[in-house]
Amino acid sequence: MPSVFTPSTQTELARFVAGNAAGSRQRLRPIGGRTTLSANVANSEEICEIRLGDLKSLVDYPARDMTVTVEAGMTVAELQSILQKEKQRLPVDFAQATRATIGGAVAMNASGPRRAGHGSLRDYLIGVSAVDAQGRLFHGGGRVVKNVAGYDLCKLAIGSRGTLAILTQFTFKLRPLPEAEGLIWTTFDTFAEIENVLERLLVSAARPVAVEVLTPPAAAVIANAAHASLPIDRPVLVIGVEGTESTVMWQIEQLRREMVPFGVQDLQTCTSEAASPVWSALTEFQTPADDPITFQANLRPSRAMEFLTLAHAAGVLAQCHAANGLIVGHIPAEPGGGTPPLGTLTKLREFARTAGGNLTVRHADENLSSRIDWLGDPEPSATLMRQLKKKLDPHELLNPTWFDGAGK
Amino acid sequence: MGPSDGRPVTAHVRGPSLRDETETASVMMTAHEITRASASVPVGLLQELRGILSAAAVVDEPQRLVVYECDGFVVEKNMPDVVVFPESTEEVAAVVRACNRHNVPFLPRGAGTSLAGGCLPVGGGIMIALTRMKAIHEINLRDRYAVVDPGLVNVHLTQKLKGSGYHYAPDPSSQGACTLGGNFATNSGGPHTLKYGVTVNHVLGAEVVLANGDVVMLGGPTEDIPGYDLTGLFVGSEGTLGICTRLWVRLTRDPAAYRTMLAVFETVDDATVAISEIIGAGIVPAALEMMDQGIIEAVEAAFHFGFPLDAGAVLLMEVDGLELEVDAEATRMESICTACGAREVRRANSPEERLKLWKCRKQAFGAIGRLSPSYCTQDGVVPRTKLPQILQHIQDVSRRYDVRIVNVFHAGDGNIHPILLFDERDPDQVERVLAASDEILSRCIDLGGSVTGEHGIGVEKINFMSRLFSPDDLAVMGLIHDCYNPEGRLSPGKMLPVLAGCGNEHMPRRVPGRKAAL
Ligand SMILES: Cc1cc2nc3c(=O)[nH]c(=O)nc-3n(C[C@H](O)[C@H](O)[C@H](O)COP(=O)(O)OP(=O)(O)OC[C@H]3O[C@@H](n4cnc5c(N)ncnc54)[C@H](O)[C@@H]3O)c2cc1C
Numbered sequence: 001m002p003s004v005f006t007p008s009t010q011t012e013l014a015r016f017v018a019g020n021a022a023g024s025r026q027r028l029r030p031i032g033g034r035t036t037l038s039a040n041v042a043n044s045e046e047i048c049e050i051r052l053g054d055l056k057s058l059v060d061y062p063a064r065d066m067t068v069t070v071e072a073g074m075t076v077a078e079l080q081s082i083l084q085k086e087k088q089r090l091p092v093d094f095a096q097a098t099r100a101t102i103g104g105a106v107a108m109n110a111s112g113p114r115r116a117g118h119g120s121l122r123d124y125l126i127g128v129s130a131v132d133a134q135g136r137l138f139h140g141g142g143r144v145v146k147n148v149a150g151y152d153l154c155k156l157a158i159g160s161r162g163t164l165a166i167l168t169q170f171t172f173k174l175r176p177l178p179e180a181e182g183l184i185w186t187t188f189d190t191f192a193e194i195e196n197v198l199e200r201l202l203v204s205a206a207r208p209v210a211v212e213v214l215t216p217p218a219a220a221v222i223a224n225a226a227h228a229s230l231p232i233d234r235p236v237l238v239i240g241v242e243g244t245e246s247t248v249m250w251q252i253e254q255l256r257r258e259m260v261p262f263g264v265q266d267l268q269t270c271t272s273e274a275a276s277p278v279w280s281a282l283t284e285f286q287t288p289a290d291d292p293i294t295f296q297a298n299l300r301p302s303r304a305m306e307f308l309t310l311a312h313a314a315g316v317l318a319q320c321h322a323a324n325g326l327i328v329g330h331i332p333a334e335p336g337g338g339t340p341p342l343g344t345l346t347k348l349r350e351f352a353r354t355a356g357g358n359l360t361v362r363h364a365d366e367n368l369s370s371r372i373d374w375l376g377d378p379e380p381s382a383t384l385m386r387q388l389k390k391k392l393d394p395h396e397l398l399n400p401t402w403f404d405g406a407g408k
Numbered sequence: 409m410g411p412s413d414g415r416p417v418t419a420h421v422r423g424p425s426l427r428d429e430t431e432t433a434s435v436m437m438t439a440h441e442i443t444r445a446s447a448s449v450p451v452g453l454l455q456e457l458r459g460i461l462s463a464a465a466v467v468d469e470p471q472r473l474v475v476y477e478c479d480g481f482v483v484e485k486n487m488p489d490v491v492v493f494p495e496s497t498e499e500v501a502a503v504v505r506a507c508n509r510h511n512v513p514f515l516p517r518g519a520g521t522s523l524a525g526g527c528l529p530v531g532g533g534i535m536i537a538l539t540r541m542k543a544i545h546e547i548n549l550r551d552r553y554a555v556v557d558p559g560l561v562n563v564h565l566t567q568k569l570k571g572s573g574y575h576y577a578p579d580p581s582s583q584g585a586c587t588l589g590g591n592f593a594t595n596s597g598g599p600h601t602l603k604y605g606v607t608v609n610h611v612l613g614a615e616v617v618l619a620n621g622d623v624v625m626l627g628g629p630t631e632d633i634p635g636y637d638l639t640g641l642f643v644g645s646e647g648t649l650g651i652c653t654r655l656w657v658r659l660t661r662d663p664a665a666y667r668t669m670l671a672v673f674e675t676v677d678d679a680t681v682a683i684s685e686i687i688g689a690g691i692v693p694a695a696l697e698m699m700d701q702g703i704i705e706a707v708e709a710a711f712h713f714g715f716p717l718d719a720g721a722v723l724l725m726e727v728d729g730l731e732l733e734v735d736a737e738a739t740r741m742e743s744i745c746t747a748c749g750a751r752e753v754r755r756a757n758s759p760e761e762r763l764k765l766w767k768c769r770k771q772a773f774g775a776i777g778r779l780s781p782s783y784c785t786q787d788g789v790v791p792r793t794k795l796p797q798i799l800q801h802i803q804d805v806s807r808r809y810d811v812r813i814v815n816v817f818h819a820g821d822g823n824i825h826p827i828l829l830f831d832e833r834d835p836d837q838v839e840r841v842l843a844a845s846d847e848i849l850s851r852c853i854d855l856g857g858s859v860t861g862e863h864g865i866g867v868e869k870i871n872f873m874s875r876l877f878s879p880d881d882l883a884v885m886g887l888i889h890d891c892y893n894p895e896g897r898l899s900p901g902k903m904l905p906v907l908a909g910c911g912n913e914h915m916p917r918r919v920p921g922r923k924a925a926l
Binding site: 062063064065066067087088109111119120122123132136137138139140142143144145146147148149150151152153154155156158159160164175176199202203205206207243244246247250251296298299300301302324325326356357358360375376379380381382383384385387388391392 | 549550551552573594595597601605606608609624625626627628629630631632633634635636637638639640641643644645661664684687688690691692729730732733736789790791792793818821822823856857858859860861862863864865869872873876877878880881882883884885887888889890891892903904
């Protein structure tokens with residue numbers, strides 16, 4: 001059994017980590033809500049779990065400054081409900097919000113459909129505190145929305161997967177909650193037709209905040225989760241808009257008119273109450289379910305529809321944030337439970353590569369775990385990343401196996 | 409230390425020195441001495457540089473080097489020994505490798521509009537000016553990015569994109585001169601970064617020449633590259649981690665519609681309360697800028713826009729979005745201003761009028777010469793609700809130190825730019841300006857803010873770092889510095905105090921900057 005440490009303050013954590021660095025040098029694994037752990041590191045007997053669930057205070061919320069400072073162990077849902085009371089939000093979508101912690105979300109660079117319109121955590125995180133492998137409690141950035149003093153440690157925290165430091169506290173800048181939101185759900189015969197629409201959208205009179213493309217089985221999962229009867233028999237394009245009641249209606253009408261000439265087969269709109277379960281289903285889709293492999297690919301947006309064509313032909317349930325070129329896919333088991341779907345993974349990764357992108361595995365079944373290349377092609381800057389890891393964590397105490405891929 | 413030990417020697421200054429106008433003049437007069445100084449760059453290095461670059465791209469004549477002794481921060485000066493003008497990444501890398509072989513420091517320079525002394529060649533050495541690398545390599549509207557050279561002037565990209573429906577969002581007031589490489593290094597902001605974010609929010613990737621001469625690609629045209637966001641780390645690193653030789657920048661959709669307004673207030677107090685109220689009401693204006701009476705006077709004399717000379721302050725406000733919504737937003741802001749005591753709120757009635765308003769704002773600094781022989785701009789930031797407090801504090805400081813201070817700044821971000829007016833020939837005034845600046849920035853820290861919102865630490869504010877950050881914070885930043893710039897030859901003496909041992913560990917600021925910006 002791994003040992004466990006559950007700090008109740010950041011200083012207590014720093015003291016513990018410093019003691020560890022000076023003493024037994026156990027390897028440490030920061031733990032938030034455990035929603036993405038399978039992606040993170042190998043299970044290891046000698047690892048000490050640092051459970052951040054008790055570091056969950058709201059440190060400061062000067063709502064009229066539109067910033068908030070919270071500890072890493074607070075759940076995303078709790079933060080969002082605190083902000084909602086002031087009609088504000090952190091406009092990034094997080095899956096499993098009631099379990100996922102803010103720390104985990106930052107460490108994994110979580111995002112969802114709204115990133116087309118609102119960007120990702122790197123656009124909102126303005127201050128960070130963390131404990132490094134030596135037990136130093138340090139911070140970067142601050143609590144003001146504009147600040148260029150010192151290196152931008154916030155950027156390093158995002159997506160660092162617990163490998164650089166144990167993240168303990170964050171300051172975000174916030175946005176007002178929109179008054180209304182709406183979605184148009186459309187189907188097309190092919191992904192190639194959807195690509196034509198995506199090109200048209202580049203000069204749309206509307207300003208969508210979400211542009212999602214789904215393979216039919218992914219659409220089925222989403223419609224089902226939203227308890228909505230939506231067309232799912234063909235490739236699906238979902239566009240989301242926000243604003244006032246009137247700008248939402250206007251944009252939906254505008255988008256409808258712009259899209260129809262491109263071969264829309266079915267079109268359904270969801271506004272007010274009807275929209276929100278669909279938004280959440282679109283956000284939750286990324287969570288691994290029963291399928292043996294879940295991946296994320298990042299491509300140039302212009303190549304994403306080709307990727308989806310390929311993925312769909314291989315039976316993959318895929319969702320694409322089309323404005324950003326990000327794709328989440330679940331690869332189902334071969335029929336009859338036979339050979340694991342490693343061939344599909346290889347094929348898709350190859351395409352991602354030729355499209356100037358990459359593909360990383362976020363979840364794999366235990367029995368596949370050691371046979372999988374989790375990280376895909378090393379990025380050109382991989383050497384620099386390793387150097388930095390080595391500099392900040394010379395004894396490789398923090399989530400040590402991640403760089404070689406979990407499971408190895 | 410001399411030529412024989414292979415280290416560069418600068419005859420007139422070792423490291424940045426503090427000098428007043430007379431001393432500066434004396435430096436200019438001793439040009440022939442400086443010839444000898446630059447000759448003290450190891451001969452071998454000079455020869456190598458001439459082998460790497462064309463003859464015209466290696467400058468070591470003192471008369472021409474004088475231009476490079478400082479940037480927009482004119483207080484501390486030091487000439488580089490040589491300035492080179494590479495035209496390609498390979499040339500930059502070759503120059504860097506040559507400098508390393510000869511153990512000579514080097515630093516990048518864009519347009520030299522830095523207001524924090526980012527381009528000061530601390531310890532002399534080789535200055536790598538990127539202004540000849542100014543191509544636009546690709547504009548890809550489908551994937552919404554552009555690939556550009558670091559020496560490209562910000563506004564040239566804007567001009568190139570005109571009519572495409574897309575633009576590059578960060579618009580520093582210096583955009584007519586500053587380069588995208590300089591913007592990358594300082595993480596520049598501008599009036600419209602209130603809604604759209606600063607440079608780092610719009611840089612997807614960069615090709616960088618590291619301190620050891622290696623060329624690496626950080627990020628690129630695809631988002632969410634697996635691993636650490638090194639692009640995000642290098643942006644704003646003030647040239648201390650690498651030299652950017654190519655950038656991939658995000659293109660942003662043009663707003664469908666905008667409304668530009670000018671609200672006129674009797675007092676600065678009323679105007680700052682209005683800013684607080686607008687932000688507090690959950691409005692996200694595209695821009696929200698304040699000018700006080702002193703600056704209005706100067707701007708009006710220069711541009712004859714028709715600003716009311718008796719107003720205490722004006723707010724230049726812009727909202728953008730769909731045609732359908734901008735009027736409602738504009739009206740909301742107007743009524744907040746009126747409720748806070750605005751005497752009138754005007755709307756720009758045509759694109760021309762809007763442009764003129766923005767021109768007045770962006771060139772406000774050029775107009776300051778009309779008010780005073782010397783001036784010094786600070787770049788503090790406070791939480792937006794603290795604006796009334798910091799502006800009152802500035803007025804109070806102005807009274808107590810008997811220094812005239814005018815204000816023009818990115819109000820919506822809480823990023824103040826108090827401009828202290830003085831005559832640098834009067835040492836007593838200089839002392840008072842320094843003390844006043846220090847007090848203002850210290851108050852920014854006390855109010856929970858920062859000492860720089862966009863101009864950077866450079867050499868100017870290096871002493872504030874240990875007031876903003878703990879020794880542990882600085883130690884971690886030091887590790888990052890040493891990770892990519894272990895010998896400290898790349899841009900020594902910048903941003904981090906007591907680093908790289910370049911002789912400027914202790915650099916008391918005695919003379920405030922004169923240049924200013926908005
Ligand atoms: C009138 C005026 C108005 C201004 N308004 C604003 C404003 O609104 N917002 C704002 O943010 N700033 C403003 N500034 C400050 C300045 O213009 C910005 O910091 C700008 O980004 C500097 O660009 P530059 O090309 O002049 O860079 P330089 O001054 O040449 O260099 C700045 C720093 O970047 C480094 N550097 C330059 N090029 C590279 C490169 N390719 N790779 C790595 N490092 C490099 C240099 O070593 C130096 O440390 C203003 C300045 C003036 C004079």
